Amino acid sequence: MSRFYELIHQFDTIAVFRHQHPDPDALGSQWGLVTWLRSRFPQKRVFAVGQHKGPKPHLFQPADPIDEETLSNALVIVLDTANAARIDDQRYTLGKTILKIDHHPLGESYGTDEWIVETAASTSEIIASLIQGVMMDEPMDPAAARYLYMGILTDSLNFSTANTTARTLHAAAYLAQSGLDLPQINQDLYLMEAKEYTFINWLRQTACVDERILYAIITMEDLQRLDIKPGIAKEHINVLGQVKDYEIWAMFIEQEEEGKMIFNGSIRSRSVTVNDIAKNYNGGGHRLAAAVKKLDRAGIAQVISDLKERHHETCLHL
Ligand SMILES: [Mn+2]
Missing domain, CATH: 3.10.310.30 (Diaminopimelate Epimerase; Chain A, domain 1)
Known part of the structure; x- marks a missing residue:
């Protein structure tokens, strides 16, 4: 989706949103995209927005505060959220352009631009593929790759759900090229108290x-x-x-x-x-x-x- 790259290029400020009560796919796609944008475009201002915390807050960073004026000049990207009411922080509407990226079926249209891939097993998978396209298969920053891998792994229940496809595994394989410590990621996600x-x-x-x-x-x-x-x-x-x-x-x-x-x-x-x-x-x-x-x-x-x-x-x- 070259429109993705085009939009990112057009804006100096990018605010990335995701759904309320975020799961590791919402947070993984958000922090994966935010971390990659920051490393790839250090001159841009990139915000991760949202008030709710996920079940494992130590695996992600705390959200960034953002004011309304900044938002009104921003490209808003909303991830993994089928309907507008579920977006964590309703100020997403202030964005100049709103890009929805999601894999949920039966969703509601709320973006000015939308990229919906219903066959993807996670939103992190979609983001990983979009970044892979921009990077022309060069590995991305390992911190970004780690977030996206966590999203892919959890939403596909360790590559076992019915919507796990060759593209899911390709996306994971691309991320693994960043030198991820796969057993450590599994432990971080799944060891229980x-x-x-x-x-x-x-x-x-x-x-x-x-x-x-x-x-x-x-x-x-x-x-x-x-x-x-x-x-x-x-x-x-x-x-x-x-x-x-x-x-x-x-x-x-x-x-x-x-x-x-x-x-x-x-x-x-x-x-x-x-x-x-x-x-x-x-x-x-x-x-x-x-x-x-x-x-x-x-x-x-x-x-x-x-x-x-x-x-x-x-x-x-x-
Ligand atoms: Mn998801």
Whole structure:
């Protein structure tokens, strides 16, 4: 996408945004792009914007403060965010040009320029390929490569999701040429604390089975007792996805939002489409990995019932 390079050239100030409650793909693509831009164009002012912290804040840098005047002269790049309401810092609208780069399907159009690659397994993969094009296959700065590699690895669940392709592996191979310490990156991302180990054991015991669906409802009180933050709990949804007998798995976590107690959920599926269902519950996402938001217990029951019905429909068509 030479438009990417063209836009970067046109602006002296670039502000890179990503979604709220950022995961390592949102942060990896953001910090990968920001770090590369800074090393490649030292004369430009480059900002990483966003208020929310991710589950492993020590792996990324704290966001940069930016004022409105600076933003109004900037190229704004929004990464990994399907819909405008989810952008962390709504001042993105102030940007002179807004470039959306994303891999989520069923998204909303909010950019003046958009680069959507639905077949990419992560936004970090898209950014790595864009940079590879600009660099003409020369390795990039290792710090930037490390951020992007973390995004690719986590969003593809270690190169195992259905949307992992040859391009995912090519992007990772290109990044590895920067001399990355791959086992160290794996340890940084995946070694858990003892309390997470305790949480996972509890999660396995507490999860409910409803036909071919495995799900867990985690209250605020559970999280407090186990000393686990909602963002960390959410990261462990994959624990529920390792059982052959369950086709769909989900986790609903109680949180306080705007003074109200609500449940936000994550839904994963091996093959049955779930993101259109999630869209009916204040959410959305990828075909096999989606989120639902602001539910009460009756809402959770409704989601489970919809998922069951979808599973039945799919079986009937086999
Ligand atoms: Mn992503």
